[in-house]
Amino acid sequence: MGSLQINHVNKAFGATKVLHDINLEVADGEFVIFVGPSGCGKSTLLRIIAGLEDATGGEIRIDGDRVDAVPPAKRGIAMVFQTYALYPHLTVKDNMSAGLKQAGTPHEQIERQVAEASRMLALEPYLKRRPAELSGGQRQRVAIGRAVVRDPKLFLFDEPLSNLDAALRVHTRLEIAKLHRDLKATMIYVTHDQVEAMTLADKIVVMNAGRIEQIGSPMELYNTPQALGVSGAKTIGIRPEHLVLARDGGRWAGRVEHVEHLGADTNVYLATEAAGLVTVRLFGEVYHDTGSTLWISPSHDRFIYRFDEAGQVIR
Amino acid sequence: MGPGLRRGDTERGESTMSKATYSPGRAIAAHAVLIAYTVVALFPVFVIIINSFKSRKAIFGSPLSLPFGDAFSLVGYETVFKRGDFLLYFQNSLVVTVAALFFVLLFGAMAAFALSEYRFRGNTLTGLYLALGIMIPIRLGTVAILQLMVASGLANTLWALILVYTAQGLPLSIFILSEFMRTVSDDLKNAGRIDGMNEYKIFFRLVLPLVRPAMATVAVFTMIPIWNDLWFPLILAPSEATKTVTLGAQMFIGQFQTDWNGVLSALALAIVPVLVLYLIFSRQLIRGITSGAVK
Numbered sequence: 334m335g336s337l338q339i340n341h342v343n344k345a346f347g348a349t350k351v352l353h354d355i356n357l358e359v360a361d362g363e364f365v366i367f368v369g370p371s372g373c374g375k376s377t378l379l380r381i382i383a384g385l386e387d388a389t390g391g392e393i394r395i396d397g398d399r400v401d402a403v404p405p406a407k408r409g410i411a412m413v414f415q416t417y418a419l420y421p422h423l424t425v426k427d428n429m430s431a432g433l434k435q436a437g438t439p440h441e442q443i444e445r446q447v448a449e450a451s452r453m454l455a456l457e458p459y460l461k462r463r464p465a466e467l468s469g470g471q472r473q474r475v476a477i478g479r480a481v482v483r484d485p486k487l488f489l490f491d492e493p494l495s496n497l498d499a500a501l502r503v504h505t506r507l508e509i510a511k512l513h514r515d516l517k518a519t520m521i522y523v524t525h526d527q528v529e530a531m532t533l534a535d536k537i538v539v540m541n542a543g544r545i546e547q548i549g550s551p552m553e554l555y556n557t558p559q560a561l562g563v564s565g566a567k568t569i570g571i572r573p574e575h576l577v578l579a580r581d582g583g584r585w586a587g588r589v590e591h592v593e594h595l596g597a598d599t600n601v602y603l604a605t606e607a608a609g610l611v612t613v614r615l616f617g618e619v620y621h622d623t624g625s626t627l628w629i630s631p632s633h634d635r636f637i638y639r640f641d642e643a644g645q646v647i648r
Numbered sequence: 649m650g651p652g653l654r655r656g657d658t659e660r661g662e663s664t665m666s667k668a669t670y671s672p673g674r675a676i677a678a679h680a681v682l683i684a685y686t687v688v689a690l691f692p693v694f695v696i697i698i699n700s701f702k703s704r705k706a707i708f709g710s711p712l713s714l715p716f717g718d719a720f721s722l723v724g725y726e727t728v729f730k731r732g733d734f735l736l737y738f739q740n741s742l743v744v745t746v747a748a749l750f751f752v753l754l755f756g757a758m759a760a761f762a763l764s765e766y767r768f769r770g771n772t773l774t775g776l777y778l779a780l781g782i783m784i785p786i787r788l789g790t791v792a793i794l795q796l797m798v799a800s801g802l803a804n805t806l807w808a809l810i811l812v813y814t815a816q817g818l819p820l821s822i823f824i825l826s827e828f829m830r831t832v833s834d835d836l837k838n839a840g841r842i843d844g845m846n847e848y849k850i851f852f853r854l855v856l857p858l859v860r861p862a863m864a865t866v867a868v869f870t871m872i873p874i875w876n877d878l879w880f881p882l883i884l885a886p887s888e889a890t891k892t893v894t895l896g897a898q899m900f901i902g903q904f905q906t907d908w909n910g911v912l913s914a915l916a917l918a919i920v921p922v923l924v925l926y927l928i929f930s931r932q933l934i935r936g937i938t939s940g941a942v943k
């Protein structure tokens with residue numbers, strides 16, 4: 334119902350190339366997440382898939398059909414934007430039905446699809462309101478509802494949760510996960526948030542500087558990171574949760590600079606001779622005085638990753 | 649979470665408002681300046697209106713006194729309605745102003761949309777070229793314009809005026825509106841595209857409603873010089889059938905003798921329609937100015 338192939342896609346704005354030879358397969362029903370530093374081209378790639386931007390080269394196929402010359406509305410996609418992008422002068426209901434009306438869908442069917450989507454997203458109480466009369470979270474639910482109503486083959490999300498506060502973000506994230514389960518639709522999702530990427534994705538696509546660096550399932554990526562960014566020297570890396578602290582001895586000495594109590598976790602920042610500022614994540618409530626000296630060791634040697642000069646992992 | 653923790657516009661709105669209320673000194677100073685300016689600006693209008701209701705003797709005897717008792721006279725208005733076809737002049741002025749305004753707003757907004765929305769070769773250059781007219785007065789081209797109008801048979805028609813005023817208003821309109829349209833969210837336009845709107849729908853349904861305050865600003869700046877203009881009506885359309893109010897009022901100003909009652913009454917009447925148009929746009933205008941009309 335909604336597979337996607339991206340073959341050799343390039344994009345340049347004038348002389349600046351922002352995407353280099355992107356190749357990606359997304360299977361029907363898959364939840365794919367694009368992550369990567371700001372400016373690496375995630376939104377641009379998403380806009381090319383949507384047809385809002387023309388690729389400089391390469392081809393896009395949805396369900397096997399080439400769509401490079403198909404306008405956005407005819408590609409069978411729906412998009413949810415970071416800024417919600419609701420029509421300010423239309424009610425929630427009209428916002429949700431705008432796409433179907435444009436397509437000339439029969440009235441009863443529009444009613445049915447809007448009712449169905451607003452039930453799924455608990456939007457019934459707001460149907461008569463305008464976007465200005467809704468909270469941020471409600472607005473984003475309307476934007477998601479507008480996408481659902483179109484019954485697309487492919488959902489595109491561009492950082493949909495980044496304007497929401499933490500509690501709402503968790504809530505909406507769960508809602509999107511549920512939506513994916515219920516609709517069994519293909520979804521492509523851009524985010525900066527590691528938690529979103531780990532919890533939602535079937536497949537994570539790591540981008541950097543206009544290139545795809547790595548593709549894999551969340552746990553694959555977690556356990557076998559491939560790139561550290563270019564560091565220019567041989568380095569090693571260990572995740573904060575794979576380090577242990579001891580008072581009387583260990584691999585590296587460090588002075589406690591700062592302690593963050595997150596409730597369930599405690600982050601300890603230590604200044605070390607060997608590696609500068611090191612973060613250690615400990616489970617539960619742990620108290621250390623700033624300024625005291627502690628010893629850091631990896632909890633197991635298999636958690637140590639070695640990177641070469643180009644930032645690629647050495648196995 | 650209390651109401652004090654709401655994000656975004658509300659919070660900014662509240663804090664600026666509370667700043668204004670908490671410094672009465674600044675508020676008084678600002679009001680004093682504004683009131684003084686209002687008085688200076690409205691004084692000539694006030695003088696025109698009171699004197700239009702006075703007899704000739706009273707106008708020259710005591711120009712600043714109010715039109716009561718002996719001084720009161722409607723002779724000016726009588727002459728205005730007896731001599732010449734003032735209703736027609738009014739109609740001409742209104743037709744020219746409204747039609748030119750319509751074209752300035754329509755074409756100005758369309759050009760502004762193209763400049764702000766689409767990337768094409770020579771975009772900046774085209775924008776500069778279109779804005780150039782702000783600095784070059786259109787009257788410099790009067791002779792050429794007159795030749796053009798005569799050659800195309802448009803002399804002594806209202807179309808001559810409408811076309812010239814449209815050309816005169818477009819540069820500022822394009823300049824202001826394109827600045828404003830750049831601020832309309834790309835996501836919103838893209839959402840429209842995904843929903844299947846064509847570019848015209850996006851322009852008329854999404855973008856125009858959002859730049860309404862700017863449109864009102866442009867409307868007022870465009871409308872007043874057109875309504876008040878004497879130059880082009882005199883040169884391009886001086887015939888009886890196409891006279892505008894400002895030109896019509898000239899017939900009371902003679903080489904040897906001026907009928908001040910007539911002039912003042914005609915001018916007092918000429919203020920009314922612009923005032924009405926202004927009131928229509930003013931609410932939008934205030935929003936436009938307070939949101940930083942010309943950045």
Ligand SMILES: Nc1ncnc2c1ncn2[C@@H]1O[C@H](COP(=O)(O)OP(=O)(O)OP(=O)(O)O)[C@@H](O)[C@H]1O
Nearest residue numbers: 346349351369370371372373374375376377378525
């Ligand atoms: N219209 C444009 N004209 C020129 N350059 C552009 C344009 N749009 C984007 N770019 C450039 O393309 C690159 C990729 O932009 P893009 O918006 O895709 O980044 P992103 O990965 O989505 O970043 P973020 O995470 O900050 O949203 C950036 O370097 C940006 O400056």
Ligand SMILES: [Mg+2]
Nearest residue numbers: 375376377491
């Ligand atoms: Mg982006």
